[in-house]
Amino acid sequence: MHEWALAESVISTVSQIAKKEGLKEISEVKIVVGELQQVELDIFKFALSQLKTSELEKTKFSIKVSKAQFQCRVCGNKWSFEKGNLGEDDAEAIHFLPEVAHTYIRCPKCGSPDFEVIKGRGIWLESIKGVK
Amino acid sequence: MVDPRVNIINERLAAVRNIIAVSSGKGGVGKSLTASTLALALAKKGYKTGLFDLDFTSPSTHVILGIGNVKPKEEKGIIPPQVHGIAYMSIIYYSDEHATPLRGADVSNALIELLAITRWSELDFLIIDMPPGISDATLDIIRLIKQIKFLIVTTPSQLAFETVRKLVKLLKDLKVQVLGVIENMKMSDSGFIKQETKKLGVPHLGEIYFDLKIEDAMGNVNELMLSSFARKIDEIASKIVV
DSSP states (O other): OTHHHHHHHHHHHHHHHHHHHTOSEEEEEEEEEEGGGOOOHHHHHHHHHHHOOGGGTTOEEEEEEEOOEEEETTTOOEEEOOGGGSOHHHHHHHHHOGGGHHHHOOOTTTOOSOEEEEESOSEEEEEEEEEO | OBOHHHHHHHHHTTTEEEEEEEEOSSSSSSHHHHHHHHHHHHHHTTOOEEEEEOOSSSOOHHHHHTOTTOOOEESSSEEOOEETTEEEEETHHHHTTSOOOOOHHHHHHHHHHHHHHBOOOSEEEEEEEOOSSSSHHHHHHHHHOTTEEEEEEEOSOHHHHHHHHHHHHHHHHTTOEEEEEEEEEEOSOOOHHHHHHHHHTSOEEEEEEOOTTGGGGTTOHHHHHTSHHHHHHHHHHHHHHO
16 A cells, blocks of 8 residues: 555645645646556555645645556567566565566567656646736 | 655654665675674664665575575555564565566665555664665665765775765765765775775774684574674674663
8 A cells, every 4th residue: 555655745745835835725736647556546646635735735636547568679669567477475575666567568579677667657747827 | 756665665664773784895895694684683782673685686585594484564655564673574475486577777776666555663773785886776765755864885905995975975075974984894904995085084993803604603693693794793783872
C-alpha cells in the first residue's frame, strides 16, 4: 500500500506550491501516474481524500494513467507493458520499484534488458488550478 | 510537470539525526563491509541505526549481513525490517538474485522512489552504502538529502587515493561535510594515505590492516563482529559519534 506514500508526496507538494503561489483555495490538481507504477487508483484516491488539508477541501483531483512504453536501446524495437506476461511476484516487485522492470522484462525482439522506459513511469503533477 | 516524490524525501528523513554516506572513488575498497560493520557497531553501542544499500546494480550488504528471507512491511509506504538490530533497506527485496542493469536516469528514479516511499523510524544514524564514483547516485544523494555527511574509504593504493582525492574535492566544492577517510586493507606501514589525507584537510579516521579471515565471516554477523576489522570500525564509530 505504498499508494499512501505517493499520495502524501502529492499533498505535500501541492501545499508547498499553493503556499509559494499564494493560493488560498485549490480547485483542481491534474496528476499523471505511470502505468508501470501499477498504482491501485481506488486506494490512491482514498488516500488523497484522507490526507487533504484545508486549502484542498474543494479540490478535484483528476488522475490520468500514462500507458507504459519501452524502446530497446540495442535493436530499437518499441513495445508496451503487459502485466499479464509477468509472474505475480515480478509484477509486484515492479509495482514497488518500477526500475526492476530491467530485472524482469526483456526486449521481446532481441532479449536485451537495455531498454528505455519512454512513457508511463513515475508520478507527475501536470497542473494546479486555484484562487489567490 | 513536477515530480511530487522529490518533495517528500526530507520529510521522510526528518526523524533521522545523522545520515552518513559510505563512499569511495573506486570499487573494491571495502565500502559495503565498512557500511555494514559500522551500522552493526553503532547499533551495538545502543544507537538506533538503519542501513540503506544504494548500490542498486551490485548490492552486497545483504550477503555480508546474511539477511535470510526478511521482507519490508507495507504500511502507508514501506517499512524496512529489522535485521540484526538495524533497520535494513535494499533493492534486493525487489530484484532478488537477478541482475538489474540500470542506466543513470534509472538509478536516479529508483533512488527517488525508494527515498519517497520508505518510512524510516526515528533513527540516530542512517548509514548509506554508496556505489563507487561520482556519478548519478552520489550527485543525487547530495541533491536530495540536505544533511548528508560522507565517510570515505580508500585502500593504500595510489590509484584508489587518486579517485578519493577527486571525490573529496567535489564534496568540498559542494560544501558537503566529509567526516574523514578510512584507510582499509593496509599491508605495509606506509604513511602515504595519512599524509595525503592531511593535505586534503580532512580527518584520517583510522587504518585497518588486511584481515585474512574476514571472508570467513561473510553472512555471519557474530563472527564478523569478533574480527579485527570490526574492532577497528568500532574505534572509528566512537570517533564519529562524538
